[in-house]
Amino acid sequence: MSSAQIEIQLIGLVVAAACALPGVFLVLRGMAMMSDAISHTVLLGIVLGFMALGNLESPWLIIAAAGMGLITVSLTELLNRTKLVKQDAAIGLVFPALFSLAVILISRFARGVHLDTDAVLLGELAFAPFNRVDLLGLSVPHSLALMAVVLLINIAFIALFYKELKLATFDAGLAMALGFSPALIHYGLMALVSVTAVGAFDAVGSILVVAFMVVPGAGAYLLTDKLERMLLYAVLIGAAGTIGGYWAARWLDANIAGSMATMIGLLFVLCLLLAPQRGLVAIAARRRRQRWQFAQTMLTIHLLHHEGTPEARVENRLDHLHDHLRWEAQFAQQVVQRAREGGLIRLANDHLELTAQGRQIAEQNLRA
Amino acid sequence: MNWWDLLTSLVTDHTVRTVALGTATLGAVSGVLGAFAVLRRQSLLGDALSHAALPGVALAYMLTGAKTPLVLMLGAGLTGFLAIGLFFIITRNTRIKEDASLGIVLSSFFGVGLLLLTFLQRNPDARQAGLNTFLFGQAAALLTRDVVTMAVFGGLALLVVALLWKEFKLLSFDKDFGSSLGLPTRGLDLLLTSLLVVAIVLGLQAVGVVLMSAMIVAPGAAARQWTDDLARMALLSAFFGALAGVSGALISSLGSGLSTGPVIVLCASAIVLFSLLLAPNRGLAWNAWRNWRNRNRLRTEAVLLDLYRMSAQHSDPTEPHPVSALAAVTGAAALRRSLQTLQTRGLVRPGQNNWWALTTQGLAEAQRMEAALAHKEAQ
Incomplete structure (x- = not known):
């Protein structure tokens, strides 16, 4: 294996783990489609950030994009709270509007810049090793460094607030009665999802972020009743899909991210069929x-x-x-x-x- | 170009006319089916199904080598049906909730589609026809032939809805009652969802995968604000969809860099926003105005009652009282406006030095209100 091959697989693994962790909570809390919404609207954050700052390298872009993720969540909730539309419709109204705005802004004001919507939606993992940064004297791919930081943030958040997350997920009423704010935990989790989506879509594209977030969690949900194990299994499913998908893509000479998502989907189908007790x-x-x-x-x-x-x-x-x-x-x-x-x-x-x-x-x- | 030129271009400019006709047809069809989707809490199913069409399009192209829309639409429809099947299998047999099932279907099918597309892209002539069109649509490239195809299939879908209107209505509002009447609710469910697939497949060419979900949700959600009647809602939704289609096509014909799909979606979103704010009875502005009016009425009534209760301690109930005494009882907020309102209704009259008294009419009204309150309390 060449070093580029190893690096691509490493990026894939880190993306898979970073996505699977918050994904488990999304699946359990019935908010899986929020990841779809967020992974689309972060584009608007990036465009607006780019228009304000004038370059695509600034770390502020990540903040702007993650902020747009949170704005998406709160707009959806605002709309939901008017009781005029149901929650699913609220999601379906907010993110296409923000995404359309982003697409129009890009084509009007950011043309010619390396910010084309194809790349944002689909990502191109194969080119990730070419974009490098120096970290502690070591030259590593930009995506790898970024996603490693995101993964660490996710692990830290989940480890620190494990009890709170668990309680708020399974019994929001009790969590509130005990004095934890479900809203705070909700927004914390959504911030995590936003940051992860921003980091990941660079590598795998916004649509497949959903595959990495939701599918491993859903597969793990069929395998166990214990939250700890579910987190572990989700990461394992994501990792196995990533490695399997990479080699399938090499063999077929095909799009790496698409192949990884397909493989994760296949692993889910395996769980769906063969899971002990809950499988078909x-x-x-x-x-x-x-x-x-x-x-x-x-x-x-x-x-x-x-x-x-x-x-x-x-x-x-x-x-x-x-x-x-x-x-x-x-x-x-x-x-x-x-x-x-x-x-x-x-x-x-x-x-x-x-x-x-x-x-x-x-x-x-x-x-x- | 002014507004008039823009509108006349609908008739005179062949391209604009074709595009507008196409997007209007699409808007109307997806509007009607979207109305059902919104009511049935399936707003996001449209999103999942449109993504699931990608492998179908790729496969149809790989197998036939033809780029005719009809063939691609058949392929898209086929994988759309498969996606519905997987969605139903997951939600009906496991504890995975609908949102996660949608996410699974959406991302897995899309992943397979991307995989298949790479095979196509090795073929150089497929590159430009491929992904971008499919993701964002290319309404500007609609031909008369495409519009006819859309009209025929969309018309057929709407015909089915019209024929099975009662059944679909029952399915949307009270499924359990429907099955107790012996309706094949599962079959109807599948049929209605399949019609949604038809609408989505029709729209892929014009607005693309990513934004098709908005064409399903937005017109329905907007129409829901204006009426509680399903037939009216469906018609209104069709109208909103068509309106968004036509205005989007017109606006995007104005400038370069305005792709039709996103502009249509923004038009539809504007219609939703307008409806959420201004629809009678449900709209936010309407509600705020009603609350404000109610609060004013209550406050005014309270002032009248206070005046009555104070004057009841005198032998002459129309004895004037100083406004400061009223303010001490009611609180000073908006007291003057309330008194003026009461005055124009002839219930109170001003005396000297800001003293106010009940008129005989006001006395009668206050007594009536007091009696009504006492009656309510007795109950």
Whole structure:
């Protein structure tokens, strides 16, 4: 591997980790689409900052862009609080307007400058190693230094306010009653998202920031109920998608960021299918098992109901289940088979009888 | 160029006319479907679906090698449907909420689209036709043929909405009641969302992926402020959408560097802002005015009642009182204006030295109000 290759992967890893951490909280708090809004409107912050300062290198641009992220959040909330539009519509109204403004401003006043909307939306990770800065005597890619700082800020914020974030996320009412301000935590988190989006879109573009923020968190949400683990899994999913995506892009000779987002998406689909307990396969298996279990319970209850009565000889026969429980003959056969294997019933002559265990199950279910 | 020239260019200038017709059609179609999306809290679904169209466009181009809008639209529609499918699978089977599901669908599909586009860009002739057009649209390049396509497909979508009007209305307002009546709500849900995909695909060429979501949300959100009736809301939303389309097309024809898509979105946003502020009954300015009027009325009534209660301690209830005594009871705020209002209504009359007295009419009114208050308290 050349050093440029290693650097690109390092940038990808740092971006993935920096995005996944606040992303987990966005997913849990139901504000995932806010990352989409913010990652678009930071462009307006950059344009306005550029128009005020006249250059694209100033660190103030990052502040301006992150500030625009917070303005987006508060405009959305302002609109939401009028009760005239719902929250999703508020997001859908604010960010296209601000983004349109940015696009028009760029084409009117910043033409010819290296601020083209394509690059902002899509990023170009492949060129990231060419833009270098000196850090402690070491020459490192600008994106890497920037995102490392962002990652450190994110880790520090989450570590410092872990308890508060957790409480405000899972029980905002209790957090407020205990004297934590949910609004403060909310805006703190949104500031984090804004700063991360600004740093990341340089590398991967604003649209794929959403992939790095939301998708790993959502995948991790399917894997665990513990917040610590969810954070860890989200970072791991993001990291695996980044590395896998990088090599897929090398192999296919394709857009690196797009390939990384695709890979993260594929990892999510894997989680969606295979997650223990919450995955689609597990859900289908559980539904199947419950269907058979329910049928067997029905059978024991039916048998118990007629047990010891004169009509038991007629009712409690395999071919009568079709009439009485509306079961297809084949299905009835299978249920009886499973119930016999499970020791719930036995076959006596040509009618069915409950075993002690079967009777117990029937009585238990009737009582419940 | 003055306003009149600008407007006449709608009729005389072929390009402007075509573009305006196209964006108006788009605005009307996305307005109607957006009205439903806004009511059904699916405002951001439009955003996700428009991004999800990217891999479809790329794939259609890769497979057919044709840049005809119809082929690309079919591709976009196809991946749009896939995206809806994934969205429904995630929201219906897992605990992941709608917002995160939208984010997943949006970014994953877009990522795949970017990946596919790189294959296209190796083909030099595809470069200029590719990404930028798709991201921001190119309304200025609309041809008569494109407008006809938009009108046909948009018209079909609107026809379906008209035919299934009652069902869609029920779906939007009381889904559970709908399914209790035996309506196939899941199917209807899918159908209405699919129609949204049609609107989005129609708009990609004109306003592009990033801004298409605004064409869905803005007209609907604006129309919602003016009426509580779904039919009126849908019509108004169509009108707002078309208005934004036409005015955006006209304004962007004025200057270079004004891409049509963003200008249309800003026009639509202006309509929303206007509606939020000024719509009767719901608008913010309207509400502020109503609050101000109510506060004034209450204050004036309080002054009348105070005057009545003070004069009730005299044998002659129309005995004048000094304004300073009134101020001591009511608080001085806006007292003079209240008294003047009461005077013009003939309820009080001024005496000498800023003393005020009830008229007989004012006495009757105060007694009526007192009785009404007592009645309310008794309840």
